[in-house]
Amino acid sequence: MSDSTTLVVNGRSLRELGWRVIDIHAHLGRYGAFEIPYGDADGMVAHMDRLGIATACISSLTAINADYVRGNDLTAAAVRRHPGRFVGYAVANPWEPSQITAELTRAFDELGLSVIKVHPTLWGLPVTEARYEPIWAFAQQRNTMILSHTWAGDRTCRPSLFREIAARHPNVAFVLGHSGGPPEGNAEAIEVASACPNVYLEVCYSQLTRPQLEGLVQAIGHDRILLGTDTPFIDPSFTVAKVAASSLAVEQRQAILGENAARLLERYAPQAGIRA
Amino acid sequence: MTQEHTSYIDANCTFGRFPNHDRGVVEVKDLATTLDALGVARALVRHALGQHASPVEANTALAEALRGHPRWTPCWVVNPAQTPNGLETLSTDQIRAVCLYPKLHGYPPAPWMVELCLAPLAERGALALVEVDQSSPSDLYTLCQAFPRLRVVALNTGYRILGILSRLMATCPNLHVELSTMAAHRGIETLVERHGAERLLVGTNTPLSDGIGPLAALGYAGISDEDRALIAGGNLERLLGEVRS
Numbered sequence: 001m002s003d004s005t006t007l008v009v010n011g012r013s014l015r016e017l018g019w020r021v022i023d024i025h026a027h028l029g030r031y032g033a034f035e036i037p038y039g040d041a042d043g044m045v046a047h048m049d050r051l052g053i054a055t056a057c058i059s060s061l062t063a064i065n066a067d068y069v070r071g072n073d074l075t076a077a078a079v080r081r082h083p084g085r086f087v088g089y090a091v092a093n094p095w096e097p098s099q100i101t102a103e104l105t106r107a108f109d110e111l112g113l114s115v116i117k118v119h120p121t122l123w124g125l126p127v128t129e130a131r132y133e134p135i136w137a138f139a140q141q142r143n144t145m146i147l148s149h150t151w152a153g154d155r156t157c158r159p160s161l162f163r164e165i166a167a168r169h170p171n172v173a174f175v176l177g178h179s180g181g182p183p184e185g186n187a188e189a190i191e192v193a194s195a196c197p198n199v200y201l202e203v204c205y206s207q208l209t210r211p212q213l214e215g216l217v218q219a220i221g222h223d224r225i226l227l228g229t230d231t232p233f234i235d236p237s238f239t240v241a242k243v244a245a246s247s248l249a250v251e252q253r254q255a256i257l258g259e260n261a262a263r264l265l266e267r268y269a270p271q272a273g274i275r276a
Numbered sequence: 277m278t279q280e281h282t283s284y285i286d287a288n289c290t291f292g293r294f295p296n297h298d299r300g301v302v303e304v305k306d307l308a309t310t311l312d313a314l315g316v317a318r319a320l321v322r323h324a325l326g327q328h329a330s331p332v333e334a335n336t337a338l339a340e341a342l343r344g345h346p347r348w349t350p351c352w353v354v355n356p357a358q359t360p361n362g363l364e365t366l367s368t369d370q371i372r373a374v375c376l377y378p379k380l381h382g383y384p385p386a387p388w389m390v391e392l393c394l395a396p397l398a399e400r401g402a403l404a405l406v407e408v409d410q411s412s413p414s415d416l417y418t419l420c421q422a423f424p425r426l427r428v429v430a431l432n433t434g435y436r437i438l439g440i441l442s443r444l445m446a447t448c449p450n451l452h453v454e455l456s457t458m459a460a461h462r463g464i465e466t467l468v469e470r471h472g473a474e475r476l477l478v479g480t481n482t483p484l485s486d487g488i489g490p491l492a493a494l495g496y497a498g499i500s501d502e503d504r505a506l507i508a509g510g511n512l513e514r515l516l517g518e519v520r521s
Contacts, residue, residue: 206459
């Protein structure tokens with residue numbers, strides 16, 4: 001077993017290797033559809049410390065699934081409570097397009113959030129709808145990053161839908177959450193990432209296997225692949241372990257677990273204070 | 277830092293061909309290779325034939341494949357909607373664990389349906405494994421209540437069911453939970469805090485899942501090393517040892 005494999009199987013922090021782990025896809029809080037224990041900021045940080053996750057990029061579950069204004073406030077409170085441990089995603093729901101620019105401005109300039117999250121599946125609205133345009137425009141103007149949920153076959157957010165959007169907004173880094181999920185979604189995500197240098201793939205998927213992850217790296221290289229865990233939706237140990245215990249080269253595992261995200265955040269969210 | 281584990285006893289793994297995908301774990305030696313890499317020492321093993329072939333054919337194949345391999349404990353398939361149901365040709369002391377697939381095999385997992393098969397097993401304290409998506413939480417509750425001596429094991433629970441599992445464990449002392457897909461945030465420690473560690477069993481769901489995830493989740497769980505050892509294998513070893521001949 002490699003060193004990082006030994007650590008994750010034995011519940012030891014990856015900080016023991018001097019690795020920096022950054023989770024580009026995390027949430028915060030509780031949820032209506034099922035119980036999430038320890039989903040508050042303190043509960044998350046305590047568990048992040050066990051694994052050696054230095055920083056998690058979070059959007060509150062309230063923001064993506066219920067009330068985005070209230071949810072942005074919750075995200076910001078967690079960022080303030082644990083400086084350096086969380087980077088906050090701002091959310092604005094495209095069902096209220098006239099509110100988007102004002103809310104994202106408030107979130108960035110008053111609340112200290114620095115990147116954007118969209119969840120088209122929860123909103124039931126395809127990313128190709130004009131209602132999203134103020135979000136893309138804000139991100140283009142601020143040179144920031146957008147994480148979107150993506151899933152194979154989903155009419156609202158299958159990976160291929162992002163090809164044209166990413167091409168039109170070259171100042172924005174688009175992170176395809178879950179890399180489209182199952183292997184057929186991965187294939188589409190790879191096509192989009194191959195065509196668009198500003199597209200990144202995030203690997204959280206509850207049924208992810210190490211060969212599936214290794215296939216993504218084989219297809220597009222490791223530089224644009226990012227660790228995401230979906231915590232506290234899902235325990236972060238599952239995805240962290242699949243990267244840390246993969247058969248990828250040590251430098252590839254380090255890059256995916258954190259160094260790629262550090263470069264991305266330094267460039268697209270400099271106000272978050274993460275340095276490559 | 278936690279105590280290092282060099283071996284686990286896996287409550288959930290399968291070998292054989294699946295009709296709708298290639299998982300590459302066709303023979304017992306393939307299973308051994310996969311589980312060796314995960315540090316799994318022993319396992320309760322099912323045959324993929326149990327899902328789609330007749331129970332007699334599946335159990336015959338399982339018995340042949342595991343003969344002479346004490347590392348593996350067979351988990352027989354039983355189909356109460358068929359005659360023969362799969363268990364008739366096995367000696368009583370061979371049967372320590374069975375698996376049911378009510379949805380796949382098209383029968384209701386109600387007491388009137390399964391009693392003939394399960395009542396004798398319950399008297400001996402055998403294990404009955406049921407995948408959650410092959411039944412429902414209410415079916416599991418009914419099964420546990422109808423056969424209180426049966427050790428019911430909920431397999432492949434998924435991560436969204438923690439609160440329901442917790443209520444089931446509170447009301448059904450004979451319900452056990454296999455953890456391969458129970459990926460709820462800090463889920464293992466939550467269940468241990470509420471119900472103790474004795475009814476939790478590590479599983480890899482090989483070859484349908486990547487077993488490194490649940491093993492890491494157990495490693496990172498905020499529980500004592502004693503509880504971790506029980507979940508890693510002590511509980512399953514005890515349960516199998518308690519089945520009466």
